[in-house]
Amino acid sequence: MIDRTGLMVILSSPSGAGKSTLARRLMEWDAGLRFSVSATTRAPRPGEVDGVDYHFTSRAGFEQMVADGQMLEHAEVFGNLYGSPRGPVEQAMLAGRDTLFDVDWQGGQQIRASALGRHVVSIFVLPPSLPELERRLRGRGQDSDAVIAGRMEKSRSEISHWAEYDYVLVNDDLDETEARMRAILTAERLRRDRQSGLGGFVRALMAEEA
Numbered sequence: 001m002i003d004r005t006g007l008m009v010i011l012s013s014p015s016g017a018g019k020s021t022l023a024r025r026l027m028e029w030d031a032g033l034r035f036s037v038s039a040t041t042r043a044p045r046p047g048e049v050d051g052v053d054y055h056f057t058s059r060a061g062f063e064q065m066v067a068d069g070q071m072l073e074h075a076e077v078f079g080n081l082y083g084s085p086r087g088p089v090e091q092a093m094l095a096g097r098d099t100l101f102d103v104d105w106q107g108g109q110q111i112r113a114s115a116l117g118r119h120v121v122s123i124f125v126l127p128p129s130l131p132e133l134e135r136r137l138r139g140r141g142q143d144s145d146a147v148i149a150g151r152m153e154k155s156r157s158e159i160s161h162w163a164e165y166d167y168v169l170v171n172d173d174l175d176e177t178e179a180r181m182r183a184i185l186t187a188e189r190l191r192r193d194r195q196s197g198l199g200g201f202v203r204a205l206m207a208e209e210a
């Protein structure tokens, strides 16, 4: 009845603040939400599955995809290339399916710029403190000391972009942050329907016999 277009949900944070965990939980809550599986030149971490967590790609393969116009956005982060493949996003948008992007601030800016009137909502996740951010990176147990030091060093520059986002959440208690994200998604879907999908429904309603 409602002719909706897909919502684009941008999720960013400094590395280790909890984006991937929150994204996973949101997708378990709502199977209708589609995760944009990025391509990356970074090596897989133990347990990461190609095609599910990322499309793991060579640098040459990645650059070819960019040259062919297959990337909606792309950026270099921590010395590796990351990008969001365009095709699946466009299909999801046409089908009225919402897409969640786990991207850095550069990706966030490019997605907003390419949105062409589509409904975009952006969420930035902050850690409760920098020592806690480091504890989480270490607790994840998947990166070397050097990689963790590099991510901590970059955290301030990622955080400096917080004001570009519609919502900013301090991820102290995970359940509470997830609940807030669900609330944001629910409210933004209603705003999207208000803007793009309700016209036909209201016309039909007005044309009904009382």
Ligand SMILES: Nc1nc2c(ncn2[C@@H]2O[C@H](COP(=O)(O)OP(=O)(O)O)[C@@H](O)[C@H]2O)c(=O)[nH]1
Pocket: 012, 013, 014, 015, 016, 020, 038, 039, 042, 073, 074, 075, 077, 078, 082, 083, 084, 102, 103, 104, 106, 107, 108
């Ligand atoms: N611009 C952009 N950034 C991405 C993309 N995929 C992941 N990232 C970002 O790259 C950074 C590093 O991601 P990752 O290597 O998975 O490390 P993690 O954030 O510590 O789990 C994070 O800030 C991600 O949000 C993408 O497709 N485009």
Ligand SMILES: Nc1ncnc2c1ncn2[C@@H]1O[C@H](COP(=O)(O)OP(=O)(O)O)[C@@H](O)[C@H]1O
Pocket: 013, 014, 015, 016, 017, 018, 019, 020, 021, 022, 136, 137, 139, 140, 171, 172, 173, 174, 175
């Ligand atoms: N609110 C939280 N409280 C405590 N630990 C958390 C919280 N959110 C995430 N974590 C943990 O912190 C680590 C980093 O989270 P992750 O989702 O991998 O971050 P990101 O994707 O932003 O790099 C993981 O071990 C995760 O279980």
